[in-house]
Amino acid sequence: MRQIKILTLLCLVSILNTSCFEDNDDNQIAASSISDFVWKGMNVFYLYKDNISDLANDRFTSNAEYAAYLNDFSSPESLFESLIYQRETVDKYSWIVDDYIALEQQFQGVSTSNGMEFKLFLQPNSSTDLVGIVRLVLNDSDAETKGVQRGDMFNAVNDIQLTTANYSSLLSASNYTINMATYNDNGTSENADDSVESTGESISLSKIEYSENPIYYTNIYEVNGQNVGYLMYNGFTANYDTQLNSVFANFKANNIQHLILDLRYNPGGSVNSAILLSSMITGQFDGEIFSTEQWNSEFQAALENENPELLINRFKNNDDGTALNSLNLDKVYIIATDASASASELVINSLDPYINVMHIGSYTTGKYQASTTLYDSENFSREGANPNHTYAMQPLIFKSLNKVGNTDYDNGLTPDILIEESYLNLGVIGDVNETLLATVLTDISGATSKLSQLKSSSKTAFKLFKDSNNMERFGNEMYVDKTLPSNILNNTLFE
Template identity: 30%
Template sequence: MKQVYQLLNLIIFLFVVQFLGCKKDPPSYPVGSNAYVNSWILDSLRRYYLWNESLPKKINMDQEPQLFFKSLLHANDRFSYMVNPGDPGSLPKSNRNQFGFDYSTLSTADGKLVFAVVKYVYEDSPASRNGLKRGDYISKINGQQLTTANAAELQKQLLTAEKGRLTLAAFENNSLKDIRTVELNKGMLLEQPILRETFRLNAKTIAYLYINDFSPGIAQSAISDFTVLKNENIDALVLDLRYNPGGQVAEAAGIAGLISGLPDDTPFITYTGNKNGGRKTESIGQSASSDGTLQYKQIVENSLKLKQVYILTGTTTASAAEVLINNLKPYVNVVTIGEKTRGKDEASFVIKDMQPLKTVPWEMHPIIYKLSNALGAGDYANGILPQYDVNELEALPLKVLPSLDDPLIQHAIALIEGNRSQDKQRASKRSPLNSLRILTDSRREQTDQDMLHLSN
């Protein structure tokens, strides 16, 4: 089976190379012109794009390529994008890859008090090196006081700047008092490690894992964490995906295998494309090993073989993280706690010029497939609703992860211990700032550029 799957992948790869690099009928436009690039874009989308039948008939081929690409996208397409690796201006931008942190801007109902809350700070990032931490309050960005009118614009400024200045504040009598200023310079962001903790509470051993994203190799690196947890004979696992925007389907399948220990031939995911792409189903072994970073045998040997898992979700939980939730459900009791997820039940792969001497510098990431699990369940474009609706912002200040005072972790442990009285305790600790509403969320607003990639 493995050899057949590898051969199929090779055939697909060679077809893509042939299609993109050796067209039978090259466009009759000057190489390097907008029309030349746009012809390549259009031909590719006609072949692979999920909504290829909706492509317009009359098209202005002289547009700037990125604008041309966007003009072709279906109204329901929130996630396809295109970049030129040689042009930094075309690359997706976010607070996390600029400075290494994410935040939400909050406002009281009357709009008189507006401030930002730092939700996550990446290790060894410009933000962490300048002392920024989860739970910090921000009153000003680049010297401007946050208001309901300028919150979105100040977010855009951070996305496009090489530098940023944050004024941190503390609450005194429900009002903000500035305490210090943090100067940030754009810097390199490294892959984030898995965060692991074990809680021993009332004769139960409860494991906690935070996974930041499903970048290539994360399942391989997680094997050591799962081995430790296996040796600790844990009673339950809490998997924190509240800020996980996705990544590779292979990595999600690998983590699913480490949780469940499913045999490698267990049906895991179905891809449904246009009439050219058709429909195909992969086993968990095929999916997990498809990017070449591990052998599924390693997964089974180190798996926890759990029948139940508690997964923490948020509004930025997306793509591969949602696949993990949805596609474990046929085999494991998945208990979700948090907020409704982003809603990305689709997948893409990279399309680029494969010729030795490239004539097209762009790379497309169009939506190719709709996704479903082994039972045919999918269709969560509006997000996956949690079984237990818990908003982490109900208990400010945010606690450093993992903390037993974090509302999501606290609720998971209450469920594990069968102690529902903690719901009342949680309610009593809610923020004294009533009716807070989110004006901006830096992670959510950039999730559109975090794709669930197929491994060709």
């Protein structure tokens, strides 16, 4: 099949946006150039290539058979989906898009948003009706301007009851009105007679282009005479790495003895930003292994043969020449929940062999794979991308392992202190009485009796249905923009 791949790379694109193939009779057979790009990119990079028989190098015996295979799919999306390994359980995160401009903007922290993050729960005693509870209102967003607050409850959109059947269409609109609600426990401790009731109030929201600063909130608290730094960090966005370094400069200047890193709603992002953050927390491990990568067997072998260092991510002491403000801590408190994914989990897992990582919250998402953006160009880079379309792929390309090889945490990372937010009493982010922050501050102070009280008060009466991050296609990404040496890529493509 390698010979076929050479032919398809060299083949000219016709005005009908098709690639040409030559069979043994030298007859040209038409197939979508986008589908050609999809198969080639997945064949080279896909993490689970070894598990997909249609991606085998010897899958096709002729160009004609290959072209017929591509033509059998109704769209590039259907071909891509056919190549995904166990979509429901293993690879839930590979995507194809028809507009890579929007994808690139999202990775830079720019998206269309009203700034309201929420969770949807099944209403008490119902298997279909939903209630939404606002968990976070983004700074300087439309939702903040309109007065939406953390903990607000809504049970309808545009005066239509939210259900498991209509939630997506109602909440994906650019403009909608949330109808506010309240929870009535009828004065009992049992859930059987609980209900969600409308208040008659409503708030109209609009999604606009929004650049989210992942540095949501920082503070310094005093506990038992010691300074405790707090950072709520909601996304690993490279554009804000310099500002993140400034936050740590302030922590360093204030001689903090403890650090609380709040990743409770952080869905992930740039691997490099995760390395920089971890290096700011520590500093004493410059040059040592932060994480290693495991690609598909073919690409793994090529990297090991040509340059095995490319499989290793190391702690750093600078960001493109700018010194990092590292704290040299040997212990860190990390707040993480089921909404903490990918690069957030990478930080926890990769720091764990080096320092005492106290994970407070709940089990994390369980995403240890990274992806990259593939374009329809000769070497799959942005440069030279096919001008006739804006399709791009974001397939999983490797899984991350920490220094001692820990990976495959499908059920998430296990907390050291298991405690959940009560969605009927979320509290204010940064307030010392907010449940998760209070738990960490209590552990630092050593007040064990108060810790027991916090744990017992963290129960929720709801059954989770959907997280707003999971409603976004790229909500839980861990991505890399690593440039592979041309000799390795060429050897893989043309061997």
